[in-house]
Amino acid sequence: MDTMPNWLHKRAFMTPDRVALIEKNKQLTYKQLQERAVEMANALKAKGIAKGKHVGFFMENAIESAVCLHALMYIGVIIVPLNHRLTGPELAFQLNDAELSYVITDRSLANKARESLLTIDLFIWEDIRPEAYCLESLQTSIELNQLHTIMYTSGTTGKPKGVMLTYGNHWWSAISSSLNIGLEMHDRWLCAVPLFHMSGLSILLRSVIYGITMVIQKRFDPHAVNQSIQKENITIVSVVSAMLKKMLDDLAEDQYPATLRCMLLGGGPAPYPLLTICEEKQIPVFQTFGMTETASQIVTLSPEYMLDKQGSAGKALFPSEVKISHNHKELSPREHGEILVKGPTVTKGYWKREGATSEAFEDGWLHTGDIGFVDEDGFLFVLDRRKDLILSGGENVYPAEIEAAILEHIDIEDAGVTGVKDPHWGEVPAAFVVSKNPMLTDHQLLDYLSDRLARYKLPKSITFVQALPRNGANKLQRNLLASEAE
Numbered sequence: 001m002d003t004m005p006n007w008l009h010k011r012a013f014m015t016p017d018r019v020a021l022i023e024k025n026k027q028l029t030y031k032q033l034q035e036r037a038v039e040m041a042n043a044l045k046a047k048g049i050a051k052g053k054h055v056g057f058f059m060e061n062a063i064e065s066a067v068c069l070h071a072l073m074y075i076g077v078i079i080v081p082l083n084h085r086l087t088g089p090e091l092a093f094q095l096n097d098a099e100l101s102y103v104i105t106d107r108s109l110a111n112k113a114r115e116s117l118l119t120i121d122l123f124i125w126e127d128i129r130p131e132a133y134c135l136e137s138l139q140t141s142i143e144l145n146q147l148h149t150i151m152y153t154s155g156t157t158g159k160p161k162g163v164m165l166t167y168g169n170h171w172w173s174a175i176s177s178s179l180n181i182g183l184e185m186h187d188r189w190l191c192a193v194p195l196f197h198m199s200g201l202s203i204l205l206r207s208v209i210y211g212i213t214m215v216i217q218k219r220f221d222p223h224a225v226n227q228s229i230q231k232e233n234i235t236i237v238s239v240v241s242a243m244l245k246k247m248l249d250d251l252a253e254d255q256y257p258a259t260l261r262c263m264l265l266g267g268g269p270a271p272y273p274l275l276t277i278c279e280e281k282q283i284p285v286f287q288t289f290g291m292t293e294t295a296s297q298i299v300t301l302s303p304e305y306m307l308d309k310q311g312s313a314g315k316a317l318f319p320s321e322v323k324i325s326h327n328h329k330e331l332s333p334r335e336h337g338e339i340l341v342k343g344p345t346v347t348k349g350y351w352k353r354e355g356a357t358s359e360a361f362e363d364g365w366l367h368t369g370d371i372g373f374v375d376e377d378g379f380l381f382v383l384d385r386r387k388d389l390i391l392s393g394g395e396n397v398y399p400a401e402i403e404a405a406i407l408e409h410i411d412i413e414d415a416g417v418t419g420v421k422d423p424h425w426g427e428v429p430a431a432f433v434v435s436k437n438p439m440l441t442d443h444q445l446l447d448y449l450s451d452r453l454a455r456y457k458l459p460k461s462i463t464f465v466q467a468l469p470r471n472g473a474n475k476l477q478r479n480l481l482a483s484e485a486e
Helices: 007-014 030-046 063-075 088-097 107-117 167-181 198-210 222-231 241-251 272-280 354-360 399-407 442-450 478-485
Strands: 003-005 019-023 026-029 054-058 078-081 102-105 121-124 141-143 147-152 162-166 188-191 213-216 236-240 262-266 285-291 296-301 312-316 321-326 337-342 365-374 380-385 390-392 395-397 412-422 426-435 461-464
Touching: 003 007, 007 030, 007 063, 007 198, 019 030, 019 063, 026 030, 026 063, 030 063, 054 063, 063 078, 063 198, 063 213, 088 107, 102 107, 107 121, 147 167, 147 198, 162 167, 167 198, 167 296, 188 198, 188 222, 198 213, 198 236, 198 296, 222 241, 236 241, 241 262, 241 272, 262 296, 272 399, 285 312, 312 321, 321 365, 354 365, 380 399, 390 412, 390 426, 395 399, 399 412, 399 426, 399 442, 412 478, 426 478, 442 461
Parallel strands: 019 213, 054 078, 054 102, 078 147, 102 121, 188 213, 188 236, 236 262, 262 285, 426 461
Antiparallel strands: 003 141, 019 026, 147 162, 285 296, 296 312, 312 380, 321 337, 337 365, 365 380, 390 395, 412 426
16 A cells, blocks of 8 residues: 555544543544644645645644644645754754754744744744635645655764654554554553654654544653553553653652553663562553664563563564674674664655765665664664763673663662773773762762672763753763763
8 A cells, every 4th residue: 555544534534533632621532633733734835835845843742733743744744843952053953954944833932943943934833823624735645655754863973864754654653563562442642752752753643543542741740640640541651761760759659550551661771670660560661672763663572571581672563673783794692783673664764864874774774873682582682872882991881781780779860871081991981870869979889889790891980960961852862971071
């Protein structure tokens, strides 16, 4: 099948009265969402936005943000989600690189948008008046090879690259996920992650494909998320380890209700103590591995393997593939190498970066830039980003392993490790920690770690900080740590 109906159009036809979106005391059914999206799509078309144009999405999480994204899909534009946490120069780079014709923002972000827009037309969503409901000039069907999104990588090193994702990439991501975590008619997926990020956008697209309810929160707040899980019959939540840890701290001695059937955990290897607590509290954690280039997760570990395969991200989702390679050779089980992925969710390349695209692909396989291995049963273990690997005196040192050991300490709230230059060893690990105990010293923490890590893995410096730099998806930005360490 090369074409199919517009997803919202089809969903509103199939289950018009089912609740599509909830935000606090507001909600829309699929029919209401579809009608509003069509009316706003016509209003945007009247302002000159046309099929094929590149349009920036610069809005906070809200029901109206979801309406905006669906309206843009009805027009058939290429959507460019913009991270509103970026600085003016960072935004200006993406605006120019993506060749945007328009940007849509909300009132709360309008001033920041104006600072970076230069000559690009800006529309404030609240000021746009809906037009009459009319489908005549809108896109009620889609082509799977049609470009849907250009999503910029977080830019943890160098300039961000625009990842091109098609409708087919997003479609297969939704189907692959449902074949793994299952699908129930009464599912409610809580979205406390940004819609400008792959994690948030994937929830929006999956919810309409599945016909389930998406519960939107403006931003992540551990108490608000826990309250929603407890009181709003949430069945699925997407988190990273830093978010989950804060949620468990807020949960304290309480338990999550049986209605919660999937805690989808991404963003890198999960610390063992965190998984142990989840096991004790019977929290159904699905560990995952994915990236913007794979339209969200491409590997997932089911809860029954959470501790038996501790540290594993699972197996490749149907019908994708994973292999470990080094110097163009596939490695045997437990040999460390680069993780390569292949399948219908994988991007076709980077916007205006032919060289980077060519370099990233090898016979249809995408080089992820992550180091890992598969065990004898085919389970993937992600060790770290290749660029974050610390080469110390001929030994490979993985920052994630050191971070996991530090986080086992009862007084540690957060931890980040990066490599710094050393005249004798080449590189050595440096740790940055957020402590809950102001009396904790670096010597005490090193004594604790010396029983858990080989000597060459011990941090050569420990710096106590108020907070660690994290991007919009709550992922640690080790490049900023490296700048601090130098």
